[in-house]
Amino acid sequence: RRAALGAALSATMLAGSLGPALAADKMTFTMATAGSETDQRSAALANVFAPMVADFADYQPGYNGTLFAQGTELEAISRGNLTMSIASAQEMAQFFPEFSIFATGYVHQDAAHQVRVFNDPLMDPFKQKAEDELGVKLLSVMYLGRRHVNLRQTREEVDVQTPADLAGVNLRMPGTDAWQFLGSALGASPTPMAFNEVYTGLATGAVDGQDNPLPTVVDKKFYEVTKQIALTSHLVDLNYIAFSKAVWDELTPDQQITVQRAADAAAAWGRLKQLDLENNLADFIRSQGVEIYTPDLEAFRTHVQAQYAGSEVAASWPEGVLERINALGN
Numbered sequence: 001r002r003a004a005l006g007a008a009l010s011a012t013m014l015a016g017s018l019g020p021a022l023a024a025d026k027m028t029f030t031m032a033t034a035g036s037e038t039d040q041r042s043a044a045l046a047n048v049f050a051p052m053v054a055d056f057a058d059y060q061p062g063y064n065g066t067l068f069a070q071g072t073e074l075e076a077i078s079r080g081n082l083t084m085s086i087a088s089a090q091e092m093a094q095f096f097p098e099f100s101i102f103a104t105g106y107v108h109q110d111a112a113h114q115v116r117v118f119n120d121p122l123m124d125p126f127k128q129k130a131e132d133e134l135g136v137k138l139l140s141v142m143y144l145g146r147r148h149v150n151l152r153q154t155r156e157e158v159d160v161q162t163p164a165d166l167a168g169v170n171l172r173m174p175g176t177d178a179w180q181f182l183g184s185a186l187g188a189s190p191t192p193m194a195f196n197e198v199y200t201g202l203a204t205g206a207v208d209g210q211d212n213p214l215p216t217v218v219d220k221k222f223y224e225v226t227k228q229i230a231l232t233s234h235l236v237d238l239n240y241i242a243f244s245k246a247v248w249d250e251l252t253p254d255q256q257i258t259v260q261r262a263a264d265a266a267a268a269w270g271r272l273k274q275l276d277l278e279n280n281l282a283d284f285i286r287s288q289g290v291e292i293y294t295p296d297l298e299a300f301r302t303h304v305q306a307q308y309a310g311s312e313v314a315a316s317w318p319e320g321v322l323e324r325i326n327a328l329g330n
């Protein structure tokens with residue numbers, strides 16, 4: 001690639017114009033996400049990441065699962081068909097089960113805790129394995145937010161105070177084992193469904209509810225087809241900016257630094273935006289006729305943690321990592 005750039009440079013120098021040849025030689029960074037264009041993580045990559053890498057790369061995003069279906073992005077990166085994605089720990093856990101520790105209910109405490117965990121040496125073996133065995137570099141951690149239980153039923157029909165109240169509730173969860181386990185741990189009957197089908201699933205009653213942070217409830221207009229949100233905060237959810245290791249290796253050292261900085265800057269920008277939305281959307285959602293209330297959080301935390309303790313999921317966690325994550329908490 002560098003040889004090609006050199007040849008292009010000397011050709012344009014002869015021609016006396018540098019710009020067009022450099023532009024022609026730009027790389028393309030394709031990005032796939034199930035999220036919408038207005039999702040703050042998408043906006044962060046478009047508004048912050050893309051301009052920072054624009055000297056050498058064209059950023060080409062595909063939203064709403066149109067480029068690759070939700071859950072297939074990491075494999076696409078690994079096979080060389082995609083440059084980057086907004087990846088979940090649950091998706092990483094499909095390749096490396098130990099990543100389920102970052103997808104476990106009531107482990108991360110808040111956005112700052114996520115950042116401390118991601119930057120701590122405890123993450124190094126996780127990152128290394130993803131790079132070596134999947135060809136995926138995890139550049140930075142993005143904040144999605146506190147996931148809550150959002151149901152079609154009115155509170156008169158289902159009052160969610162403890163996990164027992166979710167018995168028989170057909171709760172849509174994203175489609176991987178780690179998500180389904182979390183749905184069961186909450187006391188519900190989880191149903192896998194792709195993100196872009198959730199609105200219709202709720203509208204038709206194919207599912208009773210879904211779980212996502214408040215900004216997602218607004219972004220996808222789930223408030224139009226649901227009646228209540230129990231603020232379970234069962235998962236302080238994160239995503240990784242996942243980047244092709246093969247493309248990374250084609251970059252010059254300076255470009256690598258720029259890509260890393262751009263990813264960190266986008267993650268920081270998106271985190272602030274998402275936190276701001278998360279803290280300010282409850283009134284709007286209420287005004288749309290959705291009741292929002294706090295259940296017995298201690299009952300949820302205790303029940304969920306008990307489901308993981310001694311489970312097959314927890315058996316995949318490397319010795320001592322949960323304690324190290326907890327030690328980085330408040």
Ligand code: KDO
Pocket residue numbers: 033034035036039086087088144174194195211212216239
């Ligand atoms: C979802 O499918 O509910 C979820 O919130 C799961 C997340 O891991 C993340 O992939 C997200 O969807 C998409 O980015 C769309 O917001």
